[in-house]
Amino acid sequence: MAYVVERKSLSLSERLYLPQIVAGMKVTLKHLFKPNVTLEYPDVRPAIPPGYRGVPTLVKDPNGREKCVSCQLCEFVCPPKAIRITPGEVPANQPDRAHVEKGPQAFDIDMLRCIYCGLCQEVCPEEAIFLQNTFSMTGYTRAEMVNDKAKLYELGGTLPDQHFKWDKKKAAEERGNPHH
Amino acid sequence: MTAIVELWNSLHPMLQAVIKGLAVIGVIFPLGGASSLVERKVSAWMQGRPGPNRALPFWVAWVPGISLLQRLGVFHLLADGGKMFFKEDSLPGHVNKFYFLLAPVVAMIPALTTVTAVPLGAYVDEAGRVVPLILANVDIGLLAVFAVSSLGVYALILAGWASNSKYPFLGGVRASAQLISYELSMTLSVIPVFLWINVPGGEGTLSLAKAVEFQSQPGFLGGMWFIFIMPIAAIVFLVSLFAETNRLPFDMAEGEADLVGGFHTEYGAMKWGLFFVAEYAHMMIGSAVFILLFFGGWNPLPWIPLSLVVGWLGAVSPVLTHPIIVGLLSLGIFVGKVLFMIFVFMWVRWTVPRFRYDQVMKMGWQKLLPLAIGNLLFYAAAIAIRDLQLGVAYWAALAVVTVAATWAIFANPLQKPAL
Numbered sequence: 116m117a118y119v120v121e122r123k124s125l126s127l128s129e130r131l132y133l134p135q136i137v138a139g140m141k142v143t144l145k146h147l148f149k150p151n152v153t154l155e156y157p158d159v160r161p162a163i164p165p166g167y168r169g170v171p172t173l174v175k176d177p178n179g180r181e182k183c184v185s186c187q188l189c190e191f192v193c194p195p196k197a198i199r200i201t202p203g204e205v206p207a208n209q210p211d212r213a214h215v216e217k218g219p220q221a222f223d224i225d226m227l228r229c230i231y232c233g234l235c236q237e238v239c240p241e242e243a244i245f246l247q248n249t250f251s252m253t254g255y256t257r258a259e260m261v262n263d264k265a266k267l268y269e270l271g272g273t274l275p276d277q278h279f280k281w282d283k284k285k286a287a288e289e290r291g292n293p294h295h
Numbered sequence: 296m297t298a299i300v301e302l303w304n305s306l307h308p309m310l311q312a313v314i315k316g317l318a319v320i321g322v323i324f325p326l327g328g329a330s331s332l333v334e335r336k337v338s339a340w341m342q343g344r345p346g347p348n349r350a351l352p353f354w355v356a357w358v359p360g361i362s363l364l365q366r367l368g369v370f371h372l373l374a375d376g377g378k379m380f381f382k383e384d385s386l387p388g389h390v391n392k393f394y395f396l397l398a399p400v401v402a403m404i405p406a407l408t409t410v411t412a413v414p415l416g417a418y419v420d421e422a423g424r425v426v427p428l429i430l431a432n433v434d435i436g437l438l439a440v441f442a443v444s445s446l447g448v449y450a451l452i453l454a455g456w457a458s459n460s461k462y463p464f465l466g467g468v469r470a471s472a473q474l475i476s477y478e479l480s481m482t483l484s485v486i487p488v489f490l491w492i493n494v495p496g497g498e499g500t501l502s503l504a505k506a507v508e509f510q511s512q513p514g515f516l517g518g519m520w521f522i523f524i525m526p527i528a529a530i531v532f533l534v535s536l537f538a539e540t541n542r543l544p545f546d547m548a549e550g551e552a553d554l555v556g557g558f559h560t561e562y563g564a565m566k567w568g569l570f571f572v573a574e575y576a577h578m579m580i581g582s583a584v585f586i587l588l589f590f591g592g593w594n595p596l597p598w599i600p601l602s603l604v605v606g607w608l609g610a611v612s613p614v615l616t617h618p619i620i621v622g623l624l625s626l627g628i629f630v631g632k633v634l635f636m637i638f639v640f641m642w643v644r645w646t647v648p649r650f651r652y653d654q655v656m657k658m659g660w661q662k663l664l665p666l667a668i669g670n671l672l673f674y675a676a677a678i679a680i681r682d683l684q685l686g687v688a689y690w691a692a693l694a695v696v697t698v699a700a701t702w703a704i705f706a707n708p709l710q711k712p713a714l
Contacts, residue, residue, distance in 0.1 A: 133530065139646040143341050152343040 163248035168233045170249040171224055172271030173264070174242075179273065180212060182243035185219040189235035189244055197228035198235060214288070215281050222264040226252050245274060299619070315430055319415070320407055327575035330637055332372045337641045347371040379568040387458075387561050394457035399562070399569035402450030405443045406576035412439040413583050414504040416593050416626035418618040419605045425511070427504035428622055436502035437489070440584055441482060444539070447577060448474040451541075451548055451558045454570070458561040466557030469652060470548035473538055476659035477545075481535035483667035484528045487674035488521055488588050495682055503584065507592030511600030518598035520591040527670045529589040531663055536581045538659065541574065543644040547652055575637075582636030583629075590632060593625035601625055673697055 128134040154161055163169070176182050185202040203220025205212050212218075235244050249270055254260045262270070303311070332347070339346025347368035355361055364370070386392065412435070414427035433439060448471055455467015492509045493499050510520050522529045538545040549557035559570050586592060594600045604624070608615035615621075650658070673693070680689045 136643070136647055140642055143642060143646045146343060147337070147340050149343060151345050153345065155345065155348075 163250070167248050167250070168231050168246040170226065170252055170262070170270060171229065171231075171233075171235055171244055171246050171267075172249070173222060173267040174245055174271040174274040175268065176276045176279070177273060180209065181218055181268075182241045182276075183219050183222065184215055184241055184243075185217040185222075186240065188238045188240065192234045192238045194232060194234065195228040195230050197225045197230075199223045199225070211285070212281065214285055219264060222267060224262045224267065226260045226262060227257060241280070242274075242276070242278075245271065247271065312430070316411075319410055319430060323407065323410060323576055323579060324572060326579065327572035328376060329372060330575040330578070331375065331571060332368060333637070334641050334644075335371070336368055337638065338645050341642075341645045350374045376568075379565050382564045384564040384566065387460075389459050390561060391457040391459060394453050395561070396566075398450050398454035398457060399566045399573075401453055402447060402570050402573035403576075405445075405447040405450075406573040406580065409440045409444045409580045410576075410583075412436050412503070413580060414507065414587065414592070415583075416622055416629050417504075417507075417601060418622040418625065419602060419616065420618065425508065425602055427507070428626065429504060432502070432504065434500050434502050436500070436504070437485060437506075437584070437588075438501050440503075440580070441478075444577065444580065445474065445478060447573070450570070450573070454562065455548075455558040458558070460561055462554045462556070463558050463560045466548045466550065466554050466560070469550075469554075470541065470558060473541075473545065473547055473655060473659070476656060477535040477538035477663070480531050480659065480663040480667040481539060483664070483671050484531035484535065485588060486671050487525050487528050487678075490674060490678050491521075491524070503587045503592075506588050507594070510591045511594050511602065515598075518600060520589060520594075520597045522589040523597070525589075525670070525674060527666065528674075529585075531667045531670065532585060532589065534658075534663060536585060537640070537643065538655070540577045540581050540640075542578065542640055544647040544650050545655060546649060547655055550649065552649070578637060578640055579633055582633045582640070586629070586632045586636060593629040595628050601628075669700055 173181075173183055185200055187200050187202065190198045190200045199221075200219050200223075201221040202217050205215050205218045231246065233246050236246050247270070252260065306314075336346045345366075348366045350368070350370035350373070351361070351365045352370060352373070386395070411430040412433060414429040414432075416428040417425045418428065420426050451470035452467045455463045455465070455470065458464070488506060489501060492506055506521075510518070512518060516524075537543075541548050546557075548554075549559070551557070554560070559567055562570065591597060591600075595604060601621070601624075605616055605621055608621075676693050679685070680693065
């Protein structure tokens with residue numbers, strides 16, 4: 116609905132303009148003595164709030180086991196095609212994960228392509244990939260900007276797990292309920 | 296100390312003049328550079344930032360307490376200077392080379408020449424007279440300052456035109472129009488001061504030292520600074536000074552938002568640095584003139600002239616009244632005031648946004664100029680009534696006319712707000 120904006124004529128002090136400038140100078144003088152609002156970044160790092168979407172990482176479960184099963188859903192969903200997974204066997208030295216059919220042989224995320232959208236984290240059925248609080252990635256070459264599997268686990272660390280999905284599967288299988 | 300004075304007196308007058316001149320330039324040039332650092336720091340603090348605080352040459356890093364200087368950004372000054380001296384001095388292919396190279400020089404010359412007629416301090420000689428510290432104690436004083444400092448605009452016009460590029464050209468045109476507009480109000484605003492100083496029977500003078508002398512007389516009216524006697528003149532002068540020195544809110548000639556960099560868009564390295572230092576030198580000379588005319592020059596406080604302070608010092612110890620000590624003291628007071636004015640320039644810069652060009656013109660011609668003329672007429676009439684002792688009836692008539700004129704200018708409901 117159309118309405119008329121009332122435009123008040125200027126008061127005398129506004130027309131004289133100088134009192135207004137003096138008022139403004141009072142404000143700036145106050146700011147001169149206020150503490151700084153900036154962080155001195157490389158020395159002081161900002162606190163990262165929970166839910167921050169930083170660099171995507173691979174995480175391990177609390178028992179230190181790999182969670183990724185190389186299903187490649189993240190690779191398929193990734194809009195800029197930054198993720199490249201080479202599927203492989205679960206290594207023989209992990210007997211408690213032998214019933215997990217696959218594990219990633221190689222897992223590369225090209226950080227020059229990544230757009231930090233978080234779709235990989237959302238699509239992952241194993242809760243193995245998370246965008247965590249690393250926000251600063253630099254390198255001198257293109258190759259340096261590709262995070263390989265070792266780097267991804269190093270960045271990711273261990274996150275708490277509520278399900279222990281594959282342990283439950285194994286227990287159910289042993290109880291004789293293969294379709295748990 | 297007497298040995299120094301004797302050595303100095305034994306020098307050839309020409310040599311003395313050269314040394315004095317070099318000393319003044321040797322102070323003003325680095326002060327101009329230092330102002331750029333202060334500007335960065337003040338702007339940062341006003342915006343809630345720490346400002347430049349990183350640079351630290353590795354060969355002094357071991358000195359204890361050096362980190363305080365580092366936090367204050369002192370070494371950024373050296374870094375900036377070094378950068379400007381040693382970076383590539385590019386010369387665009389499309390410029391008029393002669394005038395392009397001439398412009399920064401033309402910018403520096405008036406900035407450093409005007410200082411000759413500006414007294415920087417004073418000392419009291421054996422006879423008890425106050426002798427100003429000045430390079431050329433000429434009677435035309437202020438006229439010389441105005442005449443030479445207006446030449447500064449030629450640098451801007453030359454730079455704008457010789458760059459052969461549209462933004463510098465626009466900057467140069469704006470600078471010339473703006474300086475012409477505000478020169479008038481500025482000159483008119485100081486005439487009442489000299490009407491007041493040149494009392495009938497005295498010798499006529501335009502000397503700035505005389506203006507300070509006039510503000511250091513005994514008595515209530517004698518010791519009063521001119522800011523209290525003629526505040527309107529002081530405000531008009533100050534606003535015109537902002538416009539003359541191309542400082543915000545009047546930096547139409549630079550206008551980095553609309554004109555890229557204005558007249559110095561095509562300049563780089565030390566050529567740009569010269570413009571920069573010239574701007575600050577102009578500010579310093581302008582502030583110096585403002586302080587001499589309206590803020591009592593080297594007198595520490597209103598009604599406390601320098602000679603009174605010298606008397607107090609003499610009561611403590613006669614050594615302290617030595618001309619060198621008193622000279623340094625007055626110089627310190629004066630330079631302190633000038634530096635405070637520089638701070639005010641920066642303070643205003645980060646408070647008031649830039650005017651539009653039409654607002655600048657409107658303010659210059661429709662507000663400041665009538666105000667300056669009215670102010671001049673008022674003081675001319677008041678001084679005439681005072682000197683001729685015409686009586687109360689004339690004072691009353693002057694008051695009525697003043698109130699009526701003020702009302703006509705500021706309260707006229709038919710007039711649209713200009714700004």
